[in-house]
Amino acid sequence: MASEAGAETDAAESDLGVDLDEFEDLPTTDIEVELHVHFGMAGSFPLRMADIFFASDGLHLAEYSYITPMFGLGTKKHRREASAMQDVYDVHGLDEVLLQADTVYWLGDEGIDRVLLHRGGRFGRPKLTVYPADETERSHAYRLHENDDTDALAAELREVADGRPFDVVVKSGWGFAPRENVARFFS
Amino acid sequence: MSTDDGADTPAEGSDDLSESGVGDGREKHVRVVTAAGKEFDHDKVFLRHTETEYLICADPDFPPAETTRYRKDDLHRAEITQHHSNCFITTATAGEGPTLESLRGFRADVMAPTRSGRALLRVYETVSPPIAATLARHPDAGPTRAVRRLVDTCGSLADRRDRTGSVGQAALSVVLIALYVVGVVTAAAGHVWLRGREASSPN
Structure with missing residues (x-):
């Protein structure tokens, strides 16, 4: 699911029944989220979960939680963790997500070469890959587990990229690239 | 003070x-x-960030003279990790102490400088967190004790390696790396066994 600045709702009370006014006085960076891509997953053992934020100061890739194939996926831990992080974002916004994540990659607009969206197709989930401008740096790839409308996501990505120095490329297929995966793991 | 490479250390x-x-x-x-x-x-280090910059300091009070500031406009990339130290199998089983210091020395002197060593470290760092979390929940379980024994043995060997000649150092390095692989496999097997036991227990 892609959403825009979930925490910037005008409602004083969130869907979770939390009084948002209670957090009015907390410090904030005032970073504006332009596109939030929720519930990405990367890796294999363990799987990492990630939320992706195209924001006014650049791109934030917030990775959190470790999911093992048998006891993580098997018990749907990934869905619980994703839901919990969405709640954090809805109530507290990007700042708190970045604090809760255990690894955050930030890329400035000039540091991104292109964003590649694979549509997934019949057998695979859509995949979002961010390639840095410096090819010696690692790229970041995430399967998207809550986004089935890739046309809408592609349009949102192009809108975000408009006026920025990186390209958005959309391809069909599930984008399985084993050599690239291995290179990414060891980079 | 401002530098050409994007880092600023502010004046008092x-x-x-x-x-x-x-x-x-x-x-x-x-x-x-x-x-x-x-x-x-x-x-x-401790980190604070705003829309325009990262502030980095070893002191949580961020005294201006000791704080490094990076303007985001001058950066291409930032990576921020905040693993707890017990995310790693060694720390989760043996805790902080001389064993850990010995193994850190071995990691820095022998493994980190070589490509294959870095690849092994990468595997260890990637698979460690969920395994370490499981072992830490069961400090007295058989698999945890077995891994702890391996870690302690590796720590002793790393100390002995520092005191021997070059031939002995090479031999002990090979033994240590082999034990490292055995330790990670044992820990992974222990993780699966313990998680299976957790899943099947009524509580």
Whole structure:
């Protein structure tokens, strides 16, 4: 699911029944989220979960939680963790997500070469890959587990990229690239 | 003071940086790459960030004279990790102490300088967190004790390696790396067994 600045709702009370006014006085960076891509997953053992934020100061890739194939996926831990992080974002916004994540990659607009969206197709989930401008740096790839409308996501990505120095490329297929995966793991 | 590579260390008398932007009290590892391609690593530091800059300091009070500031406009990339130390199998089983220090020395002197050593470390760092979490929940379980024995043995061998000649060092390095692989496999098997036991227990 892609959403825009979930925490910037005008409602004083969130869907979770939390009084948002209670957090009015907390410090904030005032970073504006332009596109939030929720519930990405990367890796294999363990799987990492990630939320992706195209924001006014650049791109934030917030990775959190470790999911093992048998006891993580098997018990749907990934869905619980994703839901919990969405709640954090809805109530507290990007700042708190970045604090809760255990690894955050930030890329400035000039540091991104292109964003590649694979549509997934019949057998695979859509995949979002961010390639840095410096090819010696690692790229970041995430399967998207809550986004089935890739046309809408592609349009949102192009809108975000408009006026920025990186390209958005959309391809069909599930984008399985084993050599690239291995290179990414060891980079 | 301002440098050409994107890092600023402010003069004394600047505003109270501990109130600037957003941050927390957890130590982090921060790596930044400037637009000019220069890399800066900061280990065991505190971080605050605003829409326009990162503030990095070893002191959580962010005294201006000791705080490094990076303007985001001057950066291409930043990587911020905040693993707890017990995310790693060694720490989860043996705890902080001389064994850990010995193994850190071996990691820095023998494994980190070589490509194959770095690849092994990468595997270890990637698979460790869920395994370490499981072993830490069961400190007295058989698999945890077995891994702890292996870790202690590795620590002793690393100390002995430091005291021997070059031939002995090479031989002990091979033994240590083999034990490292055995230890990770044992820990992974223990993780699966313990998680299976957790899943099948009524509570």
